[in-house]
Amino acid sequence: MAFYSVFDVIGPNMIGPSSSHTAGANVIGYLAHQLAPDVIAKVTFKLYGSFAKTYHGHGTDRALLGGILGYRSDDERIVESFRLAKEAGIEFSFVPDFSETEVHPNTADILMECKNGKTMTVRGESLGGGRARICRIDGVEVDFTGEYHAMLVIQNDRPGVIAHITHCLSESKVNIAFMRLFREEKGNIAYTFVESDDLIPEEVVPAVKLNRNVHDVVIIPAI
Numbered sequence: 584m585a586f587y588s589v590f591d592v593i594g595p596n597m598i599g600p601s602s603s604h605t606a607g608a609n610v611i612g613y614l615a616h617q618l619a620p621d622v623i624a625k626v627t628f629k630l631y632g633s634f635a636k637t638y639h640g641h642g643t644d645r646a647l648l649g650g651i652l653g654y655r656s657d658d659e660r661i662v663e664s665f666r667l668a669k670e671a672g673i674e675f676s677f678v679p680d681f682s683e684t685e686v687h688p689n690t691a692d693i694l695m696e697c698k699n700g701k702t703m704t705v706r707g708e709s710l711g712g713g714r715a716r717i718c719r720i721d722g723v724e725v726d727f728t729g730e731y732h733a734m735l736v737i738q739n740d741r742p743g744v745i746a747h748i749t750h751c752l753s754e755s756k757v758n759i760a761f762m763r764l765f766r767e768e769k770g771n772i773a774y775t776f777v778e779s780d781d782l783i784p785e786e787v788v789p790a791v792k793l794n795r796n797v798h799d800v801v802i803i804p805a806i
Contacts, residue, residue, distance in 0.1 A: 607709025608634070608643045609661065610806065611691055612650020614717050614729050615705045617803045621697035625674040626651055632688035634709075635679035644677050647691060651675075655806075656713060687718075720774055725765040729806040731778035734787065739796040740766050740773040747797075748775060751790040757783055772798075 628647050630638050638644050648668055649661035689709035696702050706719035717727040738744050766773035788800045
């Protein structure tokens, strides 16, 4: 039997008319902002399904960009996100795509180009009631909602890396709630999400990076 809270029915506190097209879109942008490997200089949003059809009228564009700026769904600055992004020196554009139809109806790809030259593309889906998930990072299928405090490790898929990560977390007294590894194929780039009830301390980051197969580590506070 499934249980729902009142917030699943009426949606969260939010700026905008739609829990799916506004609040959920904001969560996608916010999670992308949290995952970004550095300060974002340019962002391109590719929109699919109903996002592509109604993104301007429902404020999906402002909500996505507000998330990239680090604003939450009830932040009144979302209304001015276009102006605020320009003032912050962030280039942005929105590209409706009607050619790809085998996707969730509320889907956005976000290409982030950072000031240090690194790039990352994430795909997010708005699930209703202001909830969303990241389902793809740089072409690799993942599943991340931001509901727990988390740490993302971008790594080479090699023996011993997971043991190294868990050892570092144990040394910092981190209690792991969930730990999942996603990869496209054996031996290539992999993404490990560690989720915890408590915020993972920043001191873990340099320790995990000591492994030569670790490319990057990002601490992500829960939404």
